[in-house]
Structure formats: C-alpha cells, structure tokens
Amino acid sequence: MLGKLSLSALPLDQPIPLIAGAAVVVVLLGVIGWIVFAGHLPYLWKEWITSVDHKRIGVMYVVLGLVMLIRGFSDVVLMRSQQAVAYKSPGFLPPEHYDQIFTAHGTIMIFFGAMPFIIGLMNFVVPLQLGVRDVAFPTLNSVSFWLTATGALLVNMSLVIGEFARTGWWPSPPLSEVTYSPGVGVDYYLWAIQIAGIGTLMSGINLTTTILKMRAPGMSYLRMPMFCWTALASNLLIVAAFPILTATLAMLTLDRYLGFHFFTDERGGNSMMFMNLFWAWGHPEVYILALPGYGVFSEVISTFSSKPLFAYRSMVAATMAILVLSFMVWLHHFFTMGPGGDVNGIFGVTSMIIAVPTGVKVFDWMFTMYGGRVRFTTPMLWSLGFVVTFVVGGATGVLLAVPPADFVLHNSLFLVAHFHNVMVSAVIFAGFAGYGYWFPKAFGFKLHEGWGKAAFWFSVTGFVAVFAPLYVVGLLGMTRRMQHYDVPEWRPWVLAASAGVIVMAIGVVCQIVQLVVSIRRREELRDVTGDPWDGRSLEWATASPPPAFNFAVLPEVHGEEAYWGVKQAARDQRRLREEPSYEAVEMPLNSATGVICAFFATLVGFAMIWHIWWMAGLGLLGAFATFVIFAWRDRVEYEIPAETVARFDRANRATRAEALASLRRRAA
Amino acid sequence: MDPGRHGRRGRIGRGWRILGRVAAVSAAGLALSGCTGILAPRGPVGGAERTILFDSIAIMLAIIVPTMIGTLAFAWWYRESNTKATYRPDWAYSGRIELVVWSVPLLTIIFLGGIAWVGSHDLDPAKPLASDKKPVVVQVVSLDWKWLFIYPEQHIATVNQLVIPVGTPVDFSLTSSSVWNSFFITQLGSMIYTMKGMTSRLNLQADHEGTYHGLSTHFSGDGFPDMQFETRAVSPDAFQAWVAEAQGGGGQGGGGQTLDDRLYRDLTKQSVADAPKTYHAVADGLFERVVSGKLPPGPGPNAPTGGTPPDVTPKGGTM
Numbered sequence: 004m005l006g007k008l009s010l011s012a013l014p015l016d017q018p019i020p021l022i023a024g025a026a027v028v029v030v031l032l033g034v035i036g037w038i039v040f041a042g043h044l045p046y047l048w049k050e051w052i053t054s055v056d057h058k059r060i061g062v063m064y065v066v067l068g069l070v071m072l073i074r075g076f077s078d079v080v081l082m083r084s085q086q087a088v089a090y091k092s093p094g095f096l097p098p099e100h101y102d103q104i105f106t107a108h109g110t111i112m113i114f115f116g117a118m119p120f121i122i123g124l125m126n127f128v129v130p131l132q133l134g135v136r137d138v139a140f141p142t143l144n145s146v147s148f149w150l151t152a153t154g155a156l157l158v159n160m161s162l163v164i165g166e167f168a169r170t171g172w173w174p175s176p177p178l179s180e181v182t183y184s185p186g187v188g189v190d191y192y193l194w195a196i197q198i199a200g201i202g203t204l205m206s207g208i209n210l211t212t213t214i215l216k217m218r219a220p221g222m223s224y225l226r227m228p229m230f231c232w233t234a235l236a237s238n239l240l241i242v243a244a245f246p247i248l249t250a251t252l253a254m255l256t257l258d259r260y261l262g263f264h265f266f267t268d269e270r271g272g273n274s275m276m277f278m279n280l281f282w283a284w285g286h287p288e289v290y291i292l293a294l295p296g297y298g299v300f301s302e303v304i305s306t307f308s309s310k311p312l313f314a315y316r317s318m319v320a321a322t323m324a325i326l327v328l329s330f331m332v333w334l335h336h337f338f339t340m341g342p343g344g345d346v347n348g349i350f351g352v353t354s355m356i357i358a359v360p361t362g363v364k365v366f367d368w369m370f371t372m373y374g375g376r377v378r379f380t381t382p383m384l385w386s387l388g389f390v391v392t393f394v395v396g397g398a399t400g401v402l403l404a405v406p407p408a409d410f411v412l413h414n415s416l417f418l419v420a421h422f423h424n425v426m427v428s429a430v431i432f433a434g435f436a437g438y439g440y441w442f443p444k445a446f447g448f449k450l451h452e453g454w455g456k457a458a459f460w461f462s463v464t465g466f467v468a469v470f471a472p473l474y475v476v477g478l479l480g481m482t483r484r485m486q487h488y489d490v491p492e493w494r495p496w497v498l499a500a501s502a503g504v505i506v507m508a509i510g511v512v513c514q515i516v517q518l519v520v521s522i523r524r525r526e527e528l529r530d531v532t533g534d535p536w537d538g539r540s541l542e543w544a545t546a547s548p549p550p551a552f553n554f555a556v557l558p559e560v561h562g563e564e565a566y567w568g569v570k571q572a573a574r575d576q577r578r579l580r581e582e583p584s585y586e587a588v589e590m591p592l593n594s595a596t597g598v599i600c601a602f603f604a605t606l607v608g609f610a611m612i613w614h615i616w617w618m619a620g621l622g623l624l625g626a627f628a629t630f631v632i633f634a635w636r637d638r639v640e641y642e643i644p645a646e647t648v649a650r651f652d653r654a655n656r657a658t659r660a661e662a663l664a665s666l667r668r669r670a671a
Numbered sequence: 672m673d674p675g676r677h678g679r680r681g682r683i684g685r686g687w688r689i690l691g692r693v694a695a696v697s698a699a700g701l702a703l704s705g706c707t708g709i710l711a712p713r714g715p716v717g718g719a720e721r722t723i724l725f726d727s728i729a730i731m732l733a734i735i736v737p738t739m740i741g742t743l744a745f746a747w748w749y750r751e752s753n754t755k756a757t758y759r760p761d762w763a764y765s766g767r768i769e770l771v772v773w774s775v776p777l778l779t780i781i782f783l784g785g786i787a788w789v790g791s792h793d794l795d796p797a798k799p800l801a802s803d804k805k806p807v808v809v810q811v812v813s814l815d816w817k818w819l820f821i822y823p824e825q826h827i828a829t830v831n832q833l834v835i836p837v838g839t840p841v842d843f844s845l846t847s848s849s850v851w852n853s854f855f856i857t858q859l860g861s862m863i864y865t866m867k868g869m870t871s872r873l874n875l876q877a878d879h880e881g882t883y884h885g886l887s888t889h890f891s892g893d894g895f896p897d898m899q900f901e902t903r904a905v906s907p908d909a910f911q912a913w914v915a916e917a918q919g920g921g922g923q924g925g926g927g928q929t930l931d932d933r934l935y936r937d938l939t940k941q942s943v944a945d946a947p948k949t950y951h952a953v954a955d956g957l958f959e960r961v962v963s964g965k966l967p968p969g970p971g972p973n974a975p976t977g978g979t980p981p982d983v984t985p986k987g988g989t990m
Contacts, residue, residue, distance in 0.1 A: 098893040098894070098895075098896070099893055102890075102892075102893060169892070169893065170890075171890050175851060177849065177850050177851070177867060177968075178850040178851065178890075178891060178892060182849075182968075182970075182971040182973075183849060183850050183892065183969075183971040183972070185971070185972060185973055268866070268867040268868040268869075268968075269868075269964065269968075273868075274851065274866060274867070275866070275869075308749065309758075309760060310759070310760055310761075310762065310763065311761070311763040312763065313763055313764070313768075314763070314764055314765075314768075314769055314772070315763065317769055317772075317773075337864070338791075339796075339853060339861075339862050339863060339864055340863070340864040340866070340871065341796055341797060341863055341864065341871040341872060341873075343795060343797065344791045344792035344795040344798075345791075345792075347791035347795070348787060348788040348791040348792060351784070351787035351788070351791055352780075352784040352787055352788060355780045355783055355784055355787065356780060356784075358776055358779075358780055359773070359776040359777050359780055361776075362734075362772075362775065362776030362779075363772050363773055363776065365738060365742075366738070366768075366771075366772040366775075367772065368742075369738070369741055369742050369745055370745075370765075370768055370772075371763075372742075372745040372746050372749055373745050373749065373762075374749065374756075374757060374758065374759030374762045375749045375758070375759075376749065376750075376751045376756075376758050377746050377749045377750050377751060378751050379746075379750065387742065387743070387746055390738075390739075390742045391739045391742060391743065394735040394738050394739055395735060397735070398728075398731035398732070398734070398735045401727070401731060401780075401783060402724070402727050402728060402731065404787065405723060405724075405727050405783065405786060405787045405790060406787060406790060406791040406794070407719065407720045407723045407724075407787075407790040407791065407793075407794040407861075408720065408723055408724045408727060408790075410720055410794065410796065410860065410861040410862060411709040411717065411720050411721075411724070411855075411857070411860055411861065411862065412709070412724075413853070413862060413888065414853060414862075414888040414889055415888065478708055478709055478710050479707055479708030479709075479710070479857075480707060480708035480709055480855075480857030480858075480884065480886075481708075482855075482886060482887075482888040483888075483890070484890040484895065485895070485896045486895070486896045487896050488896060489899075490707065490884065492707045492708070
C-alpha cells in the first residue's frame, strides 16, 4: 500500500535530524496555524497563492529563494563545524549524515536558493522595464513558481522522511546507481529536480517570449535596459540547457527504476556520458545565474553613479558572447579524466576566452562610475563588493582553466573556494543588490540603510574570511567533501574558515533584522515618489507598488534609458507630458491552476520516491484534470474600468509634478 | 602640509603596516605549512605544474590588482560629496577606452592560452616521462574504500601502501572496481580519475626520498575520507630490497597470501580504513580482468554474501 514507506523512514534514532526536522515542522505548522486562525488565509489565497500577477509571483520566488538560502546556510554551519572538530576524530556527524548535508547544501543553494532568487527578480522587473502589463503567459508563470516550490518541499521533506542523496549535488554514476545508492536519497534528488526543472523551463520560455514579443512601443532591442538583455540571455540559456538536464536525469531514473544501463558502465552503458550531459547543462547553468546578476549590477552602478551605463552596446555584445561561449567549455570539468593534450588544450583555451567578455564588463562598470556622482547606498556597496571580490574568483577560474594547474587543483578546496567566490559574488551579492534596489518599487518603502550596510560589511568580511583560508588549504592538497581528516597542516586553515562562518552568520542576522526593522518603520521609510533612486528605466515611471496593470498607458520609448529621457524632457519643458486619454484595461483572472497542479506534482514526486504506484497514478490524473479544467475555462480576463486607471495615473502624475517642482525650487 | 592631512597619512600608513604584518604572518604560515601539498613538489611533474601555477597567478595578479584598486579609486573619487570631481552626466562611450578594455583581457588570454595549450601537451598525464631508466609499472584499482596496487613485473600487490624508487619514472594504469575515484599524490603532481571499465594512464616520478600523502579526490561514498595511502619513495636499492621482502611473504601486513580472483572478490566488499597489506604474489592478468568486467564489480552496500553491513564509522587517526 505504501511502497517502501514505513515508520523506519523517520529518523527516530538520530537526534540531530530528528530535532531539526521536528523544529521545522513545528515552525511550519505554527505559521500555517497563525495564518488560518488570524483569518489571513482568504487574503493570502486571493492576493498571492492564486495570483498570476508577475510582480506577486516574483516576490514569492524571492521569498522562497531567501528562505532556502537560510536553509542552505544552516548546512554550511553544520559542515564547517564538523570539519572544525573532525581532525583525527569522527566529529559529531557520521558520514552517512555529513554526505547528505553537503549534497543538500549544493542542491538547495543552486536550485532552490539562487535560482528562485534570480528568477524572482527577473519576473518582477522585466515586464516593468519593458513597459508592459505582464509576462506572456501569466497562468503558466504561476504554475512555474509552484512547481519550483514543490521541488523545494520535496528536498526538505527528505530531512524528516527517509534520507537525501549522499552523492554530492551532481549525482555522478555509478555512485548514484541503485547498486551503490540503494536508498531513497537519490530518488528524492531526481524527482525534486525534475519537477522544479519543468517549472524553470516553463519560466524560461515565458520570459523569453515576453522579451522577444512584448515590449512597449518604441522599445527596440537596443533600447532595452541591460537587465533585460541579461535576462534574455539567461532565459535563452534556460530554454537551451534545461532539457539536457531533464533528459539526463530521466535516463538516470530509468537506470534506477527499470534496470536500464545508460550510465552503469555495464552492457554498453557509460558513466562518462552522464558527466558530459550533466555539465553540458551545468556550465551554462552558471551563466543562467550569473548573467542576470551582471544585469543587476549594470542597473545599480549606472543609477547610483547618476550616469548611463558605459559602452552599452559593448555590454550587450559581451553578454551575448558569454551566452554562446558558455556551451563550449563543459569539458573543463574533466581535465583530470585523461582526455589527452589536444582536448584539454582546446577546452582550456575556450574556458579562458569567457574571461574576455567578462573582463570587458568589469572594466565597463568601472568606467560607468568614471565622471559620475557615486551614491554609496546598500545596493551600490554590494555592487562594489562584487567587483572587488569577483575579479579574484575570475582569476582563479582562469587559473583552473589551465589544465596543468587543474591537474593539481581539481576537486580541491581551492576549486570549492573558486566557484563559491564567483557564485556568491555574481549571484548572491547581485541578489541582495537587486533586493535592496527594487524593494521600494515592490512595497512602496525603502529598506533600512544602516542594517543593510551592516549586513553588507559582515557578509563580505565573513565571505573573505571563509574562502581565503579554503584557497590556501586547497593549495596544501585538501580535497572537498571530507567528513574527517588527519593532516595537521590543514587544521589551522579549516578552523579559520569555520570562524569566518560566524562572521557571515552575523551578516545573515543583520539581513533578517533589516527586513523586520524596515517593516516596522515603514512609515518613515515610505517612498511616495515611485522613483526613490532617480532611476533611468521604466519601472521607475509607475507608482510604488505598481498597480496590477503596471502602467495606465503603455509608455512610448524614444531612446535608451526610456524613463531618463522622459524626465529630461519634463525638466527641459518644465512640465509633464499631456495627460493621455485613459481606456479600460483587461487583466488576466487569478487562477488556482498553479497551486493545485503543484499539489498533484508533490503527490507524484513523493509517490515515485517511495514506489507508491497508485498514488503516483492519482497525482498524474489530478494534474491532468487540473489542466483540462483550466483549458475549458469560460472567463479569462477581467476589466479594470477607465476611471480607476485614470484615478491611479493622475495620482502618479501628481507625485511626478511635485518632484519636478521641487527640482526647480532647488535649482532656483 | 596641514596637520589634518598629515594625520590622515599617518593613519593610512598605520593601516598599511597592519596589512603588511597580516600579509607577513600569512606568508609565514603558508611557508610553515609548505612542507605538504602541491606547493612543495618532490618530482618533475609536480614541479612543472607548480611553475605553471605560479606564472599564471603572477600574470593574473598583474591584471586584477590594478582593477581592484581602480574600481575603489573611481568609486571614491567620484563620490557624490566630492566637489572636486567633474560630473559628466552624459559621458558613456569612448572608442579608445573600449579598445583598451577589449585588448587587455584578450592579450592576457592569448598569452595564458599559449601556456595552457603547451602545458596540456607537455604535462599530459598519459605521456611517458623522459628518462634513461626503465619505468616501474604499477596497476591501480580503487575499491570501496581502499587502494589496490599491483606490481605486474614484480608479481606482488599491496593495499593502501605504495612504494616506489626515487629517480625512476612510474607508469600507472588505473581503473576502478566500482564507483569513481581520483588518484592523487599531492607532492608528485597530476591527479587522474579511476573509472570502472576504463583504464586511465598516469606517469609520475619522485626525485626525493620521503613519505608522501596519497588520497582520493573524487567523492566515492561514505568511506571516502579514509581512501588514503602512504607513498614511500625509497632509493632504488631499498626498493629492490622491499620487493624481495614482499615476494618472500614479508612487508607491511604481509602474510604470504596470493592475490587471486577469490581474494580479489573479498577485497571488493565495502570496508573502511583498512591497514596496509602486502601480497607475496598476484594472479596474472588480474588488472585486465577487472577492467574488462570478467571479475565482477564491487557489490556496494547490499553485498549478497556480506553478512553484517560494513562499519563506516571512521577510525580517526588510526591510519
């Protein structure tokens, strides 16, 4: 009846996961209970859970990402504490538990921390920057989000029910085959990533279509803000790369469930093929995450330098060059598998070539500040912290692209330090820069600067304090994923890295405090102008938070930096443009399709993991029925009357007129 | 010069001194711990790789240090409160700067690309080392979770201990009985993967007598951290003596056993932190039978004849 599931799946004999799991369950039930009994459920259901508004979905993605970043960070605390005590000692985490933790850390940080954070920013910002009312497929957007949430839920369920994979975040066969990993851990990984991956792919299709087909009148490709360009590149990469991951994991699933031999190294199967396919997705994935990060920095540095982005077209070229090159380097993940001089030489060189457009970007950000008026706000600090730390990560990356250097550094903690250096700088710093930058747009009040700056300084200091020692200990020959070790020379550096985690943790706490303090003092931090940073792109043209329809009338774009152009014209002519004539706006209706679909997907995933075949069938049937019901719906849209639109826009215009007047008062 | 300015310079000077002290302490720490790892190579392969590593680091520091300083300097000079800085609100393009901005990384990469290309050929692990001595042949099998070394020419085999003569190239052929591992002696250079059904090649040489740390660098399951072995590089005479002793049934963990197919199967069962072992003889063609799959792969955790599951609790420090 319940497949492999029995009471023994609960960690009743292991205190650490039991207590952690119980705490999470209690907190979760507490939150749900509070929502229900305080009567917030109808509001949440109507305004958020069933919302198809890209802004709401974007915010939910970011919230998911932030929560999962904290979950991934708790894994860091466990891993670093284990290594701090596990010198000539078994430490407090046995291997079967430690191995799950580093696997979960990588999986969660990449798929459920970084991805939702970045996709959330793109979801929220791109339609606003393009001057349109929503993404191309609003309901699909909701489905994408909820499927990602399903994946995150499944991974976290494994904490309490059963186990997670013990293979590392890329489950390389033969270790991940059923012979060597007979438990449900790898199955949790496979189904969580497959379900979330479908969500990501659909989100990629959605945003690509939006950018290619739905721009405001006059917004040609070369007038799009840099963030939209990087979002386009990132989503094209999602569309091109995620099917590879889905197919690869499907093959591994067939191996595990139906006795196929794709990757078993028996009967013609080959485990190398898994590595090739996985990294053919995996390396573009790095740029799926990093490119929108570069976009955030471009927006932030330009805005807070009060200048246009330096060499915009060059930046566009560099972005698209990275898009193409990212598919040509995957083999550098196995220089040490003996492919020979020619293959290693070629892939070493192609990997380095990516550093050229990336280097150009760094220099262009530098020259964006040149001749500017730099305001050191929290988002700007994250951006500067990014440039300074990222170049080190880039340089160590180029170093690892030199095959003879990789022969001694591959899989070492030097490598671990390298990819954390680039990923944390380019993705997490970008995430926080974007979070601080667009927060007032989303909620109508700014984040508290003091706590934001404290979070920045502790996080960056902690980040350097963790990874500088890991670079060193990698040079001393320490390899990754060691549950314990006996080499005395490694110990001081491992301890130093563990101490760095404490500093980083203070940064995390400051980040949480910043949000709480900002919400409590929202009236002081209120931004009524809709344009708190003197922005340059169209998201700043509408009110904060924007109405469901984003813009009363779709803006006309006459050049790069669409909103800057509008503001310039208003300053020159000393008045706003003529009031447009308002029309009613049609917006898509809310839909529960996404969340219901995700509910059934959770059933399917959980059932497949535990071999409960009837439940999997039920889940599939339910998901299909949900789609059929959605496809046969009668009402698709609702109308917002012209008066509502006009009332909103007149209020927004009044704030802009006031801003213009105060500018003139100051000039006088 | 006004005193305030002097004061600031003094503060900056002190900052630099502290920074210098930190750097000196770190460098000293690194030097002290430099008796291990890839920074202290004891053979030609590791030596060449360290040179390439240092050259590449130097080239890249020449680019990134000015970039870091430039970024901070630009941001600081053009801060909003600095009235001396000129504001150019519309300046967003300069062909000359663009030329430099594309050329600098491009030229660096062309240079480093050359190093990478030449280096990957010169230091290809499969390439035999130039030497007038005949290489010692060693066949390596990674097992769950220990290393098996077969000396086909000497007809002996060892577990978790590798003995090689100094000044003589060692020609490794490597495979795995089950999951992937990666074979690495940090001070001799070049790691290489071991994969089931495949043979990888590696050529190394030790130039100095000593005991070197060997490990697996690719995660291979719960027993992974104990996949370590000692590599003893000894004089050629001592090596001959060791071989003779091993053949006679001696050596570390020796017991006069012959490693045949049956014993090999026992060896493939999962175990952790095995003490070093020596076999006085080894069945012919054992390695080839492992690679071709004629001998069954490691049975994994659910070994059919295994009895009790292996105890994977690490025996810390017992190695």
